[in-house]
Amino acid sequence: MSLDEEDNNDRELHARLIAEVLEAYPDKAKKRRQKHLAVAKAPDAEEKAEGGLSECDVKSNVKSVPGVMTIRGCAYAGSKGVVWGPVKDMVHISHGPVGCGQYSWSQRRNYYIGNTGVDSFVTMQFTSDFQERDIVFGGDKKLEKIVDEINELFPLAKGISIQSECPIGLIGDDIEAVAKKKKQESGKTIVPVRCEGFRGVSQSLGHHIANDAIRDWVFDKNDNHADFETTPYDVNVIGDYNIGGDAWSSRILLEEMGLRVVGNWSGDATLAEIERAPKAKLNLIHCYRSMNYICRHMEEKYNVPWIEYNFFGPSQIAASLRAIAERFDDRIKEGAERVIAKYQPLVDAVIEKFRPRLAGKKVMLYVGGLRPRHVVNAYHDLGMEITGTGYEFGHNDDYQRTGHYVKEGTLIYDDVTGYELERFIEGMRPDLVGSGIKEKYPVQKMGIPFRQMHSWDYSGPYHGYDGFAIFARDMDLAINNPVWGMFKAPWKSAA
Amino acid sequence: MPQNVDKILDHAPLFREPEYKQMLAEKAKLENMPSAETVTQIADWTKSWEYREKNFARESLSVNPAKACQPLGAVFVSAGFERTMSFVHGSQGCVAYYRSHLSRHFKEPSSAVSSSMTEDAAVFGGLNNMVDGLANTYKLYDPKMIAVSTTCMAEVIGDDLHSFINTAKLKGSVPETFDVPFAHTPAFVGSHVTGYDNMLKGILEHFWKGQTRTPDTSINIIPGFDGFAVGNNRELKRVLGLMGVKYTILSDVSDQFDTPSDGEFRMFDGGTSLEAAREAVNARATLSLQEYCTPKTLEYAESFGQETASFHYPLGVQATDELLQKISELTGKPVPQELELERGRLIDAMADSQSWLHGKTYAIYGDPDFVYGMARFILETGGEPKHCLATNGTKAWEEQMQELFASSPFGAGCKAWGGRDLWHMRSLLATESVDLLIGNSYGKYLERDTDTPLIRLMFPIFDRHHHHRFPVWGYQGGLRVLVTLLDKIFDKLDADTIDPGVTDYSFDLTR
């Protein structure tokens, strides 16, 4: 069978699977869900000219259907969990009842160096633990008291962010007034964030609200860093949360090529790195979905340009290093080539070792707002194939960008439901699924290898050249473990 | 270059390589972090008595609490009924959190759906979400029962579950006769143990309301919210089987949270059958193994004329004795010889090891009944449970604990802290240190900060695997807890005496 025929079969299979899962829904839900599922089409001429491989045309960033088991989270998760939580020298209050902060406590693996509880606070859970009386009478007085208590017990905290949980916006609290008042009293940065879980349709609006809060409550104040000495090579890394150390294995490359990373948002970040960001020459965005807003703002207001880059897998890393270098002088361009050459032997060795063990393996992905496309080439570098991908909270622009990564015939699913994902996996039987903790165990029970692609399954880093070696090792150990061969009892296999 | 394909380094070793150390040192210069001197000074201060007093004077801020919110308990208890899907009415993010939390502990799938309410539902109420949501859940997942609970959003706007569910049934979302029990589970009241109680009562009300009881000889047993439910419930069933008792476990999650890997994903497995739940109204008595998980449920059972009794996590010798005696008394079945032998073997093991346990001091935290049960067992080994803390513990719990301490000479100087959190515990450990800390995975931060070895015996356990598959209840469970304590003590002793030519004179072969 030729490759093309195989592709055609995939296309047919994928279309059939979509039709089948839709049949399971009541009519109203079926109408809504069908817009979110598609088989990637051939790109039109214009897209092709821009390097598009396919067109991934699904509806996205709209409300989830009730009762179907969406995998999505909420705005609070997008703000506290993603954007603000990793800022290490601030205290982030999960403002409201105890639950949200408890379940997200220490779960995102945002690595940092610091003395926890003394000068850093990332892996702690600060909450106002709302009780009934706070709901009835309002929580502003309690919040004021909390700010005072934090300042007394954690004197080295540089600032405080207030991460609103659902009830705050419903009971009419004025957390902005509290923030202003307390800021005046203490002189410390206090950032109120209106990221109540019911706002928007997923984590995504929480990212946006969190970005806006940086703009309104951090940037628009006195310059605390007037004497900061800049260089022509200053860059900020934006949207790298240092999961398992990702930002570190990225930073080392940027610095080796001659740049100076003056801020990393927000993995291992300090408040100073956020405040100073507008002084940099260029913003490098990794997670476009969660932080493009503030980059656009910095571009408009402070003339800091931005570019997207991708540090997953050697082909994207090299392309990104070169694209970044393009924005600088020859010194940096040479630096980029030097870095690429330096790591080439490692890349070759990794590919030589793992490609034979992984080539041709089929992968399905379902992640947040970036990785469903960003990691694709890392798999390709190892000879693996992506047969399906989708975003929890991608927007239209994410799906457009996805067309540059996946080929025609790929199954595309937006805000997939538990039912759909299970059926798709069953129907496609990929060799590996990359998704989150909620998906991990159902998939493994089906006898299919799995890697968590939010938390790197407690491994990492996966960014950069050092990270690629770990990525390759992890995919290999997931797929080629002997356990998958023992699922059927021997007296059953005969049947 | 640190990375080498023959020995690929991931985060832990990678960032200790010289290139990265250098890089991080350079980064530090750009961070504006406080000086090392200041940090040491403040770090020491946070471990002082002065700090402890300020810390305990805290009135509003909660730091590292050891409790979760009501709907988690509701989702947990619902999972213990046959083919039951939890439907949590309110914001969807919360449900993603409960599912993740349970999956991370049990290393198992955890299914639950949300009604996915958003801003418009906040204004107009979530009726449509309920109507559509129930229809979708029913059709997609083919459950036998849908158990409805609430996130705090639905509670704050005051959605009325009873009328919503009725409307949904009228509109044909699910058949009229389909089982849709419900409970309001406001996150701003109590904790996950309260949610367990509310949801279980909601389920029993659904089946029992309006029924007349025809008493039989069976007993109902409610295990309560328990991270070790997989092992514990199976042990419980074994013991009840040995006694030959007719029983119904009201919410048995042991199979749901321990499904096999054989190529099939079972969204639903095992659990209390709906028929058994309905029949349970006729039981002679209902026993709760965790008092704080069941106050309303037991009251409800009493209202039907059932006898009730509650226990505090039956761990250790006397707690098991009491449970067995109670069951025996209620059913007329004697405690069988096998169990008496098991008891004797546990006592035997405790006697063999008593010298290593006598006088050891402990800090224990977790849910109120666990802390009680654990402290009681420590007292039985001649240990002293110095600091006992439950963030969701009440004044009444503190008093019960005080009575327990007073019942043993080893309880002198022990204190129970209700409503306190793990940052309080940090101060306790820093100012009055103990030999061992018993808690859950969050305790590893206390282990790091105060150098107190941690034993994980409480939900949630994220960073150690599969312990929950073994029981800690009953005599057999007691044996396992005993070995866990001893292993920690011996490992520590070995680590402390392993330095060749310095401390290894005590590196004894036999201990």
Ligand code: SF4
């Ligand atoms: S919003 Fe309320 S119900 Fe949801 S996780 Fe947070 S505390 Fe629990």
Ligand code: SF4
């Ligand atoms: S990389 Fe993905 S998971 Fe991470 S913040 Fe961005 S969208 Fe979220």
